Amino acid sequence: MTTLTEEMRACPVCEARFAVTAVSSCGSHGADSDFRPHFWGMDPTENYVHSCVECGFSGYGQDFLDGCSETVIRKIRKFLSPRTRDLQRVNAPFFRYEFMALIYEWEDRPSLEVGDSFLKASWVARSRSNREKERLYQREAVRRFEEALEIGECEEQETRAVVSYLVGDLHRRLNRRRRAETWFHRARDEFELLGPPAEENLAWLGDQIRRQLEAPADLID
Ligand SMILES: [Zn+2]
Numbered sequence: 231m232t233t234l235t236e237e238m239r240a241c242p243v244c245e246a247r248f249a250v251t252a253v254s255s256c257g258s259h260g261a262d263s264d265f266r267p268h269f270w271g272m273d274p275t276e277n278y279v280h281s282c283v284e285c286g287f288s289g290y291g292q293d294f295l296d297g298c299s300e301t302v303i304r305k306i307r308k309f310l311s312p313r314t315r316d317l318q319r320v321n322a323p324f325f326r327y328e329f330m331a332l333i334y335e336w337e338d339r340p341s342l343e344v345g346d347s348f349l350k351a352s353w354v355a356r357s358r359s360n361r362e363k364e365r366l367y368q369r370e371a372v373r374r375f376e377e378a379l380e381i382g383e384c385e386e387q388e389t390r391a392v393v394s395y396l397v398g399d400l401h402r403r404l405n406r407r408r409r410a411e412t413w414f415h416r417a418r419d420e421f422e423l424l425g426p427p428a429e430e431n432l433a434w435l436g437d438q439i440r441r442q443l444e445a446p447a448d449l450i451d
Contacts (some may be wrong), residue, residue: 231273232269232270232271233253233255233256234274234277235251235252235253235353241285241289242297243282243303243306244282244284244287246285250277250280251277252278253274253277256270260450261450262356262394262450263446264399264403265396269351273357275353275354276324279327279330280294280326281329284314284319284328285306285310286311287310287329287373288317288331288333289333297326298333298337298374302333305333310329310332311335321350321360323354323358324351324360324367327347327351328347328351330347331344333350342375342378343376343395344370345370345372345373348368348370348374349367349368349371349375351363351370368400372404374398378393379394387420387424388428388432391424391435392400392432394413398410398413398416398417398439430432
């Protein structure tokens, strides 16, 4: 079951202090086909990332402690501070993930990390039934994941297989059928390059790739 707790955050950009609702525990069973977990009880995803409504800084708990460089602070003030009203919209917690993804990009973090932030933004948009934002974030995520594969960020064979599958599934969700198929085939090739024990540990992925090629579904069985 999901349990939440109150924590304090200190903004590393404008020094505002504020209370947030953070995740204290949760558990999941199964997932959507793009790895969005199904939780026992309430979906806590939106409560992992928090934003400063004064300036727009957004991130995980650790990001608030790590702070950011002067260059990034200037970009936050220029591009996010004018948009803080978005953060106060009750039905739109996905903006926190969007802001974090942009900050990660300005920090030149790996494309995988930026892509993951946009992917989670799309999960939150889905949980809030905002189809337009979900699709926007899926497009941003898939672009970063393709880039990560292209520039050799995915060093492990397992990562290449998983990320190729995810690229396929995001294209499928965006109704780009041909591109989805191409990527599922590529994921299958990457999967076949896995040796033991990864091959066995990731057997579910092999099954899932096959399923999405034969009879695509929105859930992982
Ligand atoms: Zn702030």
